[in-house]
Amino acid sequence: MYALEVTRLHKHYGKHRALDGVDLSVRSGEVYGLLGPNGAGKSTVLKTVLGLQRPNEGSIKLFGRPFDRTQLVAVGALIETPGLWPQLDALTHLRIHAKLRGVPAEWIADALAAVRLTEVRNRRVRALSLGMRWRLGIAIALLARPKLLLLDEPTNGLDPVGIREMRGIIRSLAADGTTILLSSHQLAEIAQVCDRVAVLVAGKTRYEGTLQGLAGDGDIEEGFFRILDAGGARIR
Numbered sequence: 001m002y003a004l005e006v007t008r009l010h011k012h013y014g015k016h017r018a019l020d021g022v023d024l025s026v027r028s029g030e031v032y033g034l035l036g037p038n039g040a041g042k043s044t045v046l047k048t049v050l051g052l053q054r055p056n057e058g059s060i061k062l063f064g065r066p067f068d069r070t071q072l073v074a075v076g077a078l079i080e081t082p083g084l085w086p087q088l089d090a091l092t093h094l095r096i097h098a099k100l101r102g103v104p105a106e107w108i109a110d111a112l113a114a115v116r117l118t119e120v121r122n123r124r125v126r127a128l129s130l131g132m133r134w135r136l137g138i139a140i141a142l143l144a145r146p147k148l149l150l151l152d153e154p155t156n157g158l159d160p161v162g163i164r165e166m167r168g169i170i171r172s173l174a175a176d177g178t179t180i181l182l183s184s185h186q187l188a189e190i191a192q193v194c195d196r197v198a199v200l201v202a203g204k205t206r207y208e209g210t211l212q213g214l215a216g217d218g219d220i221e222e223g224f225f226r227i228l229d230a231g232g233a234r235i236r
């Protein structure tokens, strides 16, 4: 059973083909990594899956059915930076989002615990570390108990402690049954948490499979660069 299937997805901005044939198949319960250099199209894929961008061609299936917006209640996402108010505390953020989305207030405690922010729930955002702000963004995404969670570069800008913390959170969410699709341009990050990966180069899927398959006879990094070189990777 697939949580998400993306087939021959195209997104053009004028003459620029941001997505030029993307195929992905994310199995229910797995942590799936979307890898690729800057400009490869990772964020555009996530935005298209969320209905924030309309594709020019291709299809998206969520939980085995063709995409329609009503399925998005089961999808949580943190794309780019979380929109937070510096003067409000973490708990107030979650209360506001719960109210707006009709989520029972009792679910707030679970979202806080899932991202390990229970202790600092009364701290204002301006006094939270960058890692804690990211985790609050994830807590907001988790409020409605999504089956599929999309995370765009969840370790961007974090120090090693923040990165380790994020990794632990991703692993425990997956252990609890949430399917996770995360994008990164940092191979080492993906290698530590993902079951399978796709490598996008210039808007095309150039590899999909396990990390062992990506490594081939060498190491994962060599396999990754081989695919980038074969796909004509360049900064776009």
Ligand SMILES: Nc1ncnc2c1ncn2[C@@H]1O[C@H](COP(=O)(O)OP(=O)(O)OP(=O)(O)O)[C@@H](O)[C@H]1O
Binding pocket: 013, 016, 017, 018, 036, 037, 038, 039, 040, 041, 042, 043, 044, 045, 185, 236
């Ligand atoms: N709204 C837009 N208008 C025009 N071009 C865009 C727009 N959004 C993205 N692009 C272009 O589409 C391509 C893919 O961008 P995207 O942000 O999806 O890449 P990415 O893989 O997420 O990169 P990064 O790792 O830098 O975040 C890039 O060349 C980008 O400049």
